[in-house]
Amino acid sequence: MISPEQYPVLIVVIPLLSAFLISILGGMDKRFCYPATLLALGGSLAAAVATLCLVADHGIIHYRMGGWAPPFGIEYVVDYLNALVLVVVVFVAFMAAIASKVSVEEELPHKIPQFYTLFVLLTTGLLGMTITGDAFNLYVLMEIAALTNYALIAMGRKRALMASFNYVVIGTMGACFYLLGVGHLYIMTGSLNMADILNILPHLYGTNAILVAAILMLMGAWIKMAFFPMHGWLPNAYTYAPSATSSLVAPLMTKVSVYIMIRVMFSVLGAVYVFKVLPVKELIVWLATAAIIAGSLFALAQKDFKKMLTYLIVAEVGYMVGGVWLATAQGITGAILHIVNDAVMTLCLFLFAAIVVHKTKGHQLSNLQGLFKKMPITMAAFAVGALSMIGVPPTAGFFSKWYLILGGIDAGQWQFVVALLFSSLVNAVLFFRIFEIAYYEPESAQHGHGESVAIDEAPLSMLLPLVVVAITIILLGLYSGEIVTTFIQHAVPAGI
């Protein structure tokens, strides 16, 4: 049997090797791809959950690649923060993979092996970014995730091509900024191991090089997460991507980037540096406020359902960035909890979008007419996700918002509190508009006056993950106290 010490590396290695296997198997018969993908992600999910339990019981795990001790070797560190994020990433990828079957066969019939290979590689990249404790290794994995992501989006053809190209240019710029920042840190500290840098850095807090490094690394993370006003690439890329792609990347890319920002802030630069030495925290909370408001308003203006969701992602990024930079325990707790909750919520909404695309061949708001009658279960699951976005208890979204708002009150950043409430209200408008559209029949079917519309549910492979995700949203809400006390409160840096 595999000993528990190997769990952390298995999370990454299983999908990495499987990606190559899938491409070989796919060459033989493309029907192998789907089960192989599920198997790989399932295995990874099991390892991630096992690691999470280990962390909950025994605390932080250090894994040395090839036995080389840091700071020379590459180190995997699983602490309270990324143990949680790892599980979220694999869970989302697994659910998105299950739901992908029908959409992929329909939208990308000739590219099934390529799709699944890239899908699993992308997941690997995200997992690697999350688990690594090495600043340069993070860059490489960031680019693995990004490159696969560009390709996956470009598979959507037509408008997706242009969106993907823009994303390549901007995404590369973001990654390069990050790499430059790492270079500056390396010049000053001679180390690439995050924990090592964190130890050396306090002597160098006053230097300009560290300031430049901090700005560059944060800029890199912000570009990658589409933090307003650097969000330009996101809406088109996610809207025109194939349904199965957006179910994976929309929930994860931004969230993992937020995680990277938190990692850079607390595990590389140090909380003292970012909050006490850098004089920018209020400015960034203001930017986050602008992100929330702008994202919400743009979302309000959309007629395209998927595009509306993408602007909501922009707003949600504002929640998390703002929460972290509030520099209060409550705010940071809320931001981390929101990484978890928002990933699952967004997944729910995009899985629903995939079903809509499958059933109605479009993702305009008008495509949603009469869906309550046709697909009651799907709509019920979607309603849970929507209510969570609005922040209605007992769904998960309520509780992360709860912490974020308390954090805002603690920090006295009232504009952020107002923005959060404003965004809740806008979400209420957005989603009730959708409910309303879905609740009323399309014009053509009105003569029959109800009852006659037959139930026409989504295929099981799409419905099942959606329902599981909806239930997860409620469970996450009910267990949010548990999650906070077991994991998140240890992840919040002490002394702020």
Place this chain on the structure above:
Amino acid sequence: MEILLAKYNYWIYVALMMIGIYGMIAKTNLMKKIIGMSIFQTAIIVFYVSIGAKKGATIPIIEHGHGAAHAAVRVADYVNPLPHVLMLTAIVVGVGTLGVALAIAMSIYKEYGSLEEDEILERLE
């Protein structure tokens, strides 16, 4: 002026980077954007490689490596190999990015018959 000369490697990288960013942002031709992107990445590689260099140092293979354990290794005598090694990976990543970008550009050309951003945007409608 002295700062300029003493740290000329940094100024070169800064200049290259600016050229790259200019190409990525200001040019409307997709190929030019890709070229800008490549220059930008190369600037960073140049930057990394140059930080490993030291005046009067040699390649990092330890002299008297065999049976001379007592001779202390003087760090100043050798260039730092780590940034160079890192850049091998970064170059690979850069080539990967270039490949993906070119592939997408090709698809765009097939789809729209142009690589000029404004022309493509017109045809999008």
Place this chain on the structure above:
Amino acid sequence: METVVSIKPLLASLVSLVAVIPIVMSGKRPNLREGWTFLAGVIKFGLIISMLPVILAGGTIQYNLWQVMPGLAIAFKVDGMGMLFAIVASTLWLATSAYSIGYMRSQNEHSQTRYFSFFAVALSATIGVAFAANLFTLYLFYEMLSLATYPLVTHHQDGEARASGRKYLTYILGTSIGLVLPAMLMVFHLTGTLDFSGAGILAGTTSKTVIICLLLMFVFGFAKAGIMPLQGWLPAAMVAPTPVSALLHAVAVVKVGVFSIFRVLTFIFGVELLRTLDLGGVLCVIASITILVASLIALSQDGLKRRLAFSTIGQLSYIVLGVALLSPSGLTGGLLHIAMHAFGKITLFFCAGAIFVATGKKNISEMVGIGKRMPVTMIAFLIGSMSVIGIPPTGGFISKWHLLLGTLEANRIPMLVVLLSSSLLNAAYFLPVFYRAFFCTDEESMFEAKVVEAPIWCVAPLVMTAAISVGLFFYPQPFLDLARMAVRSMGG
């Protein structure tokens, strides 16, 4: 004061939620489906009544369902105030279910399964609000009620329903997210808890300015109470089928609104705090403006349901006025009015629905001489109006009496004038309806003299609620005891 731990409050709330499953399953067989509704209603009523002895003996019943995070739990606590409201709501659910059968079937409405399902969900939420042990639980069920009633309000699914539904949600959700949520968070920030306590929890935690802000946020935030200027949704929501208007807009939804305000004012702020900061006056002004303006608007309404809606808006503020007086009798009167007004007003709505079912008429001007055609209904209507106006021998008199005593206790004579003039206005907009129905010549009458009542399923409930309205005058128990106990627990 004994405290019993029992799962009953949770069950009482959940039973109708669980009933949704069999209701949906037996959607094709209406009789069985309505059977489930009744069964759930009876069980709910039984559960609530079975808790009554403990409460009357001065005890409370508690149940902690789930600790979400420290200081934030989904918990139930039954006390006199919650009990009073729960009894009213569960009794009237039974009456309304019977009435719904008559109304919906004779109108041949579509999607009846959906209708009965969401009705059951709404009742779950109402009982949840009644038994909530803390502000968070209350908020949770409050939101659940908002969402569950949307499909009921927009039942007809036509353009008008759509517009009204939109208005309904804008008011209700807008205020609960925009005002109540931040106020609740602020309370949590200040005190670290949201548990209701008879003495209030806010005393001594913050400045008067903050308290006033919070007070206004709560009072206007619970827009279901229809305090002006946030009353606009209520008349709009009258597009719903009449049983929905009856139960939800005379009883459950609006009463949940005032109940929440009552709960928060007395158990979060505390009577003592309001008294020391002298905030009764502000509340009195808010309440009396709504009382008078709503009554005046009601005078000018021709649609019977719309007139009733504005009457409701005015009457709800009586209850708020009861708190605002901050005197024992005032508080008692306010609580009693929750019950008394509910029975009176639901009778009136039932009558409006019965008239619509039997004749298709909606406007008062078209009802000349209707008394000869539907005598039972119109006499019930008279009793209902008397109760709302506050004329003996109806229950409405008892609550109004206490409110009047309260104004004297609190030495707020202007409020006495407000109450009395409002009574006059009530009489002015109700009695003409009755007068036209009976006192007209045969030529003026718009109906043939033959007696044609609405179906028995419609008439029986309204006779029952009218009878209860009268009965409550002679025997106002257990409501009076419960109200008095509740007031004692507030230290008033």
